[in-house]
Amino acid sequence: MRRFFVDIGNLDQEIITLPVDESKHAAKVLRMRIGHQMELVNGKGVVFTGEITDDQPKAVEVRKVNLIEEKPDKHHIHIAIAPTKNNDRLEWFLEKATELGIHEITPILCSNSERKKIKPERLQKILVSAMKQSKRLFLPKLNQLTSIDDFLDKHPIGLIAHCYEEEDKNTSIQLELQKNANRWQSKNTPILIGPEGDFSLNEVKKALENGYQAVTLGKTRLRTETAGVYACMNVKLYFEEFFKAKH
Amino acid sequence: MRRFFVDIGNLDQEIITLPVDESKHAAKVLRMRIGHQMELVNGKGVVFTGEITDDQPKAVEVRKVNLIEEKPDKHHIHIAIAPTKNNDRLEWFLEKATELGIHEITPILCSNSERKKIKPERLQKILVSAMKQSKRLFLPKLNQLTSIDDFLDKHPIGLIAHCYEEEDKNTSIQLELQKNANRWQSKNTPILIGPEGDFSLNEVKKALENGYQAVTLGKTRLRTETAGVYACMNVKLYFEEFFKAKH
Numbered sequence: 001m002r003r004f005f006v007d008i009g010n011l012d013q014e015i016i017t018l019p020v021d022e023s024k025h026a027a028k029v030l031r032m033r034i035g036h037q038m039e040l041v042n043g044k045g046v047v048f049t050g051e052i053t054d055d056q057p058k059a060v061e062v063r064k065v066n067l068i069e070e071k072p073d074k075h076h077i078h079i080a081i082a083p084t085k086n087n088d089r090l091e092w093f094l095e096k097a098t099e100l101g102i103h104e105i106t107p108i109l110c111s112n113s114e115r116k117k118i119k120p121e122r123l124q125k126i127l128v129s130a131m132k133q134s135k136r137l138f139l140p141k142l143n144q145l146t147s148i149d150d151f152l153d154k155h156p157i158g159l160i161a162h163c164y165e166e167e168d169k170n171t172s173i174q175l176e177l178q179k180n181a182n183r184w185q186s187k188n189t190p191i192l193i194g195p196e197g198d199f200s201l202n203e204v205k206k207a208l209e210n211g212y213q214a215v216t217l218g219k220t221r222l223r224t225e226t227a228g229v230y231a232c233m234n235v236k237l238y239f240e241e242f243f244k245a246k247h
Numbered sequence: 248m249r250r251f252f253v254d255i256g257n258l259d260q261e262i263i264t265l266p267v268d269e270s271k272h273a274a275k276v277l278r279m280r281i282g283h284q285m286e287l288v289n290g291k292g293v294v295f296t297g298e299i300t301d302d303q304p305k306a307v308e309v310r311k312v313n314l315i316e317e318k319p320d321k322h323h324i325h326i327a328i329a330p331t332k333n334n335d336r337l338e339w340f341l342e343k344a345t346e347l348g349i350h351e352i353t354p355i356l357c358s359n360s361e362r363k364k365i366k367p368e369r370l371q372k373i374l375v376s377a378m379k380q381s382k383r384l385f386l387p388k389l390n391q392l393t394s395i396d397d398f399l400d401k402h403p404i405g406l407i408a409h410c411y412e413e414e415d416k417n418t419s420i421q422l423e424l425q426k427n428a429n430r431w432q433s434k435n436t437p438i439l440i441g442p443e444g445d446f447s448l449n450e451v452k453k454a455l456e457n458g459y460q461a462v463t464l465g466k467t468r469l470r471t472e473t474a475g476v477y478a479c480m481n482v483k484l485y486f487e488e489f490f491k492a493k494h
Binding site: 092096099100101133134135136172174175218219220221222223226229230233234236237240241242 | 339343346347348380381382383419421422465466467468469470473476477480481483484487488489
């Protein structure tokens with residue numbers, strides 16, 4: 001069934017009116033009419049299944065048939081990533097990370113960042129579209145572009161995937177998950193992914209002094225957006241398979 | 248150091264002449280001159296480090312300074328994937344899978360395939376570029392577009408990631424790797440990823456009758472190219488971390 005996004009915190013109502021853009025999409029593009037069924041999602045775990053009772057193209061009205069609520073995941077995947085020079089690569093990361101179950105994304109500004117501005121509205125649309133397409137019910141939270149210094153002040157622990165060869169890097173996301181699975185459940189353990197030119201040595205130093213753990217992402221050199229997706233998958237895989245198997 | 252691709256099986260020579268396109272790139276775009284150093288790779292595990300002895304823009308000549316040979320991986324990742332309707336998505340898959348260590352790719356033609364043609368030369372360029380960028384020394388093998396029937400005849404066992412809900416699907420790539428790690432090392436165990444409209448029921452039936460195992464890729468619904476990248480990451484992660492830890 002077709003899925004539409006409504007930015008309404010509480011979907012526990014009998015009748016819901018779609019916002020203008022989704023109304024147009026339903027009534028004009030897809031030619032949906034009175035009596036047709038659709039699903040509404042709010043990105044907060046609820047699916048409202050309903051039947052169209054009014055099909056005017058600016059305010060499609062839907063009456064509830066069924067409501068399902070899903071519990072949020074018990075773990076929290078937060079990736080703080082430097083926007084890539086090529087904007088498509090950042091957008092691709094957002095789409096893939098949403099499909100793979102990310103919960104929170106913070107774009108970070110580093111001293112080697114080649115892109116210093118992002119378009120939050122456009123990025124938000126990509127998240128909504130990937131959420132609908134992948135049948136997830138929770139919309140990832142997109143934070144504002146934040147300097148790495150401010151980010152480290154706000155998030156004192158986490159993992160950092162830098163590319164310098166260091167002795168402290170012979171651990172991986174999987175090993176850290178095995179050691180500290182509870183930290184990923186109860187608290188926010190962000191994974192930092194640097195820009196194309198990597199983090200500066202000072203940035204790495206500050207993170208490690210703060211209490212971050214450096215991790216390796218494997219043998220080959222990954223692009224920024226690939227590293228972000230790979231990090232996300234590592235956590236997904238852990239909580240969908242290994243963690244379950246253990247408990 | 249800058250890396251260039253030469254399609255030469257044996258790099259054990261004193262002097263190598265770059266092909267025209269790589270020569271132009273070195274001499275014209277990057278303005279490299281006599282005495283500058285570069286690395287040549289052939290996609291077969293060898294890095295030839297050399298010094299330019301002739302910088303004419305159509306035939307840059309390089310003299311050997313050093314030669315390093317890397318052994319191939321002991322495992323083999325082969326993904327057979329239906330080309331996506333949007334060609335960019337297939338190209339993204341190829342780039343990411345190369346970064347993540349894929350060894351062999353077969354584009355497959357299914358009954359629900361929306362794209363029935365590919366451009367092998369363009370795809371080959373993407374593989375070469377991703378190999379250079381990610382510092383891998385082995386170029387993945389790109390096979391010809393093959394019908395799924397022919398593919399199944401040629402590869403009697405493997406994994407298939409279809410989206411039908413079936414009882415036989417409560418296993419995953421990780422579980423299959425754990426059960427049959429030796430099969431992934433000695434033999435070719437392809438993972439089949441279907442088109443946007445999924446495999447047809449007949450295709451799934453034929454694969455299962457052939458000896459394929461159906462696998463799930465997790466809770467959320469993944470796009471074709473995300474499924475391909477996720478499958479590739481599963482195998483990479485297994486052989487880089489878990490398999491090592493066990494042996």
